[in-house]
Amino acid sequence: MGTAEQFTLRDFPLQCGAVLPEARVVYQVYGDLKPDGTNAILYPTSYGAQHTDVDWLVRLDGILDPSRWCVVMVNMFGNGLSTSPSNTPAVGRPGVYFTHYDNVRAQHALITQALGIERLALVYGWSMGAQQGYHWAALYPDRVQRLAALCGTAKTTDHNKIFLYSLRAALTSDPAWNGDRFEGTPDRGFHTFAQIYASWAASQAYYRAKPYLAWGYDSLEDYILRGWEAGYRQRDPHNLLAMIDTWLRCDLGDNPVYGGDYTKAMGSITAQTLVMPATTDLYFTPEDCEAEAALIPNSEYRPIPSIWGHRAGNPYQNPEDEAFIKEAIADLLSQ
Structure with a gap:
């Protein structure tokens, strides 16, 4: 490749x-x-x-x-x-x-x-x-x-912007945010960010069906932690904000x-x-x-x-x- x-x-x-x-x-x-x-x-x-x-x-x-x-x-x-x-x-x-x-x-x-x-x-x-x-x-x-x-x-759309505002707020409400940059890892921010993202990115019917239980997750909380939060923690939070800002301006x-x-x-x-x-x-x-x-x-x-x-x-x-x-x-x- x-x-x-x-x-x-x-x-x-x-x-x-x-x-x-x-x-x-x-x-x-x-x-x-x-x-x-x-x-x-x-x-x-x-x-x-x-x-x-x-x-x-x-x-x-x-x-x-x-x-x-x-x-x-x-x-x-x-x-x-x-x-x-x-x-x-x-x-x-x-x-x-x-x-x-x-x-x-x-x-x-x-x-x-x-x-x-x-x-x-x-x-x-x-x-x-x-x-x-x-x-x-x-x-x-x-x-x-x-x-x-x-x-x-x-x-x-305006409705989509509300989703993005909540993601931005999740990260920048963390104590590691100094108003301009992150001075450390925004642990609380990542946790809240992942919960918001998981709730919007899949449907109510998806969560009723619980397909993630067949992939080795033992609970909803485990799925959000290892299936969502762990992935976003691999990204620099400044980059996550930059991409949100691009999305907001689309x-x-x-x-x-x-x-x-x-x-x-x-x-x-x-x-x-x-x-x-x-x-x-x-x-x-x-x-x-x-x-x-x-x-x-x-x-x-x-x-x-x-x-x-x-x-x-x-x-x-x-x-x-x-x-x-x-x-x-x-x-x-x-x-």
Whole structure:
């Protein structure tokens, strides 16, 4: 499968007005690019994830098959591999933040300059990856043939913002937070953060079914501790805040290209678009996703019938939802 590589941009201007002397984008390529360049797929990362956390679906006969497709997995700013508060001290300070406009401009430079890819057969994204996918399709419509947006919206809704505010408050209410930085590990913050995330990311029906008991967890509390909190503790809390701030600012129209006109931005998408929420997603709701699909000229709305909530879009423990997504992506790629 190869190893991760780094692409560096010099004097990269952020949308917030700051200029980074170096902006680093870490990525990994799976599969080979055809001589005519027609089999390239871009897969941006999701909240809290690095490419090795979510590349399970890039495998032979998987959702994205590297024997047929050249899949470029790119780590978004703030995730700890690409430029982030943990590796670039100036980032994460007051007034210095990332937007998806920043992410996608940097990714565009990577794709065109470093990899020599003129057009993407597909941009595939789950959650914050879907947000980046929408930005790709609107900012570079001539570069994106197809878009698969799983469990994500092109604009963060007010209801979704409340979820994000609670996550931010969970971390910054910890005694280790000095109002600007963490002076130690936010133990209480991580614990509360994980409880909030676990409650929103899966549905009520999921918790009634208790699938986690079959995976070696002996109780709900054990599942939250080892299945959720332990994972987020692997991330620098400054990076978690940076990605929350990007998510909060997600608005497809809020950039110099569309000047705040979200509806115009959505209507500018020419890619064949597959909008795939989960029927039980609590924060990227099917109603919100269906409303966005209606604004895109060449779109199909195909919700995932699942009790797994938001996690249905990344079904590494869930063969039924994986099969549903695999079939939908195969249909899209055949068009």
